[in-house]
Structures are given as structure tokens and as C-alpha cells.
Amino acid sequence: MAGKILYVCQEIFPYLPESEQSALCRQLVQAMQERGNEIRTFMPRYGCINERRNQLHEVIRLSGMNLIIDDNDHQLIIKVASIPTARVQIYFIDNDDYFARKAVLSDDAGWFADNDERAIFFARGVLETVKKLRWNPSVVHCHGWFSAVVPIYLKHMFADDPVFRDVKIAVSLYDDAFPGELDAGFRAKVEHEGVQDENLKILDNSSYQNLMRFVMDYADGIVLASEGVDAALAEYARRSGKPVLEYQAPEAEGFDNYNKFYEEL
Known part of the structure; x- marks a missing residue:
């Protein structure tokens, strides 16, 4: 069964250095496209990505919307590029306030x-752009904690939107924990976006573990995408009663198992 799969990725090689996550996202999107699925893939346009070398260009018809985050207006800019060897197109979410800095999630001064x-901006930007594309994904697959707001929005703000009404959510867990906690106002900012959920109180302590537990509660299926996944989170996934795809080596057979996993969802 060929499906429509939306990939929301924290990092993709070759736009960021090769890591377990960036390499898997790069290989997975190509493998699923080659298996007959229709895919759309998004990542942030971090300021360290060389636009000329990677041939990014702005998609004017998708750009220019303003997103309000915590009462401030931020312009949404959409860029696109193709991975030459794979015939895979990547959409980039850009904004000068959030992504102009020449680093990914931290710099020498820290996180x-x-x-x-x-x-939050990345999640809103992806979902608003998919709406503009008038493209109805059957599966939304989120990679990395930076994509963690997407499942929350899909189950709340976008739940009645015809584009996303029947979508299934897959979340991949990696060995990508961040130190400490996110900003103390994170929960309030998510609520401000129109998310009312009793379970949001777990985000009063927005540690990596709490954030990923919270997101797994919103997922329809969970992938253990790294051998180094936090043991307590892996256990939480297995006890969730949801379909869990155990770690797959990045090879043809492993990608076939991803395809079966999507069908199961």
C-alpha cells in the first residue's frame, strides 16, 4: 500500500553534518519514495546551512505568512532544495528571528x-505550509525532539482540519537528549496557541524525558530509531500499548519494516 507520508525532521544530511539521525532521515525519505509512497519532507533552515552550495531558493507562493508566537509576529519563509543524488525535495522553514544565527541548537555560549x-514556530510553519499545499498526508512521521510540538498541534489546533483529519502520527526516538529544561514559559506558550489539555502540566518541568513522554501519548505509533534511546523512554513506549518499531539497521530490510509499520498505523 502506497501512502502519503509527511516527514518532519530535526536534521537531514547533507544539509547538516552526518549523524545517526541526519543520515537515517536522508535514507528513509528516499527509501519510502522508491517504495512508491508520496512524500513531503521538512526541516528548519538553520543559519549554518549554506544556501548557495545547497541551492536553496525561496518558494514565494508559500512564503510571507506571519505566525504569532507569544504575542510576537514572526514571518514564515519557505525555501526548497533537492538532494541531487536522490531526487528528493526538502522544504525548509525559515525566519530571521529564529534561524538566522549560524548554529543549530546551541553555540559556544551554550543552549x-x-x-x-x-x-513551536517550526511546527506551525510545517503544518500551515502543508495546508497551503493542499496535500493530505496519511502519516506524519516526526524525527527528533525539535519536531515534538507537531503531534500536539495535530491533535488540537489542526484536529478538525480536512487536510489532517485522518492522519496517523509516528514519533521516532533518538539518542538526542538536551541538557536541563526548555524555557519555563513553554507550557504557557503552547496553551496560548489554543491547546487546552490537562496533560500539559507535565511540561511545567519541560525536561527531554517529560517532553518525549508527553509526545508519545499523542502518537499512534513509536519508532526506537537509535540503539542509544533513553532506556526509561523505550520502556514507556513498549508499555504504551501502541505499535512500536524496534531499532532497525539502516538497510533495505529495515526500510521494508518501516513500510509495514506505516501500514499497521
Whole structure:
């Protein structure tokens, strides 16, 4: 069964250095496209991505919307590029306030204090752009904690939207924990977006573990995408009663198992 799969990725090679996550996202999107699925793939346009070398260009018809985060207006800019060897197109979510800095999630001075708002903007930007594309995904697959706001929005703000009404959500867990907690106002900012949920109180302590537990509660299926996944989170996934895809080596057979996993959802 060929489906429509929306990939929301924290990092993709070759736009960011090769890591377990960036390499898997790069291989997975190509493998699923080659298996007959229709895919759309999004990542943030971090300021360290060289636009000329990677041939990014702005998609004017999708750009220009303003998103309000915590009472401030931020312009949404959409860029696109193709991975030459794979015939795979990547959409980039960009904004000068959040993504102009020449780093990904931290720099020499440490972790960015506004990473929570950057993740909120990324999630809103992806979902608003997919709506503009008038493209109805059957599965939304989120990779990395930076995509963690997407499932929350899909089950709340976008739940009645015809584009997303029947969508299934897959969440991949990696060995990508961040230190400490996100901004203390993270829960309030998410609520401000129109999310009312008793379970949001877990985000009063927005540690990596709490955030990923919370997101797994919204998922229809969970992937253990790294051998180094936090043991307590892996256990939480297995006890959830939801379909869980255990760690797959990135090879043809593993990608076939991803395809079966999507069908199960």
C-alpha cells in the first residue's frame, strides 16, 4: 500500500553534518519514495546551512505568512532544495528571528534559550505550509525532539482540519537528549496557541524525558530509531500499548519494516 507520508525532521544530511539521525532521515525519505509512497519532507533552515552550495531558493507562493508566537509576529519563509543524488525535495522553514544565527541548537555560549519558541514556530510553519499545499498526508512521521510540538498541534489546533483529519502520527526516538529544561514559559506558550489539555502540566518541568513522554501519548505509533534511546523512554513506549518499531539497521530490510509499520498505523 502506497501512502502519503509527511516527514518532519530535526536534521537531514547533507544539509547538516552526518549523524545517526541526519543520515537515517536522508535514507528513509528516499527509501519510502522508491517504495512508491508520496512524500513531503521538512526541516528548519538553520543559519549554518549554506544556501548557495545547497541551492536553496525561496518558494514565494508559500512564503510571507506571519505566525504569532507569544504575542510576537514572526514571518514564515519557505525555501526548497533537492538532494541531487536522490531526487528528493526538502522544504525548509525559515525566519530571521529564529534561524538566522549560524548554529543549530546551541553555540559556544551554550543552549539557545528560545529553542522552545523555535520548535513551536517550526511546527506551525510545517503544518500551515502543508495546508497551503493542499496535500493530505496519511502519516506524519516526526524525527527528533525539535519536531515534538507537531503531534500536539495535530491533535488540537489542526484536529478538525480536512487536510489532517485522518492522519496517523509516528514519533521516532533518538539518542538526542538536551541538557536541563526548555524555557519555563513553554507550557504557557503552547496553551496560548489554543491547546487546552490537562496533560500539559507535565511540561511545567519541560525536561527531554517529560517532553518525549508527553509526545508519545499523542502518537499512534513509536519508532526506537537509535540503539542509544533513553532506556526509561523505550520502556514507556513498549508499555504504551501502541505499535512500536524496534531499532532497525539502516538497510533495505529495515526500510521494508518501516513500510509495514506505516501500514499497521
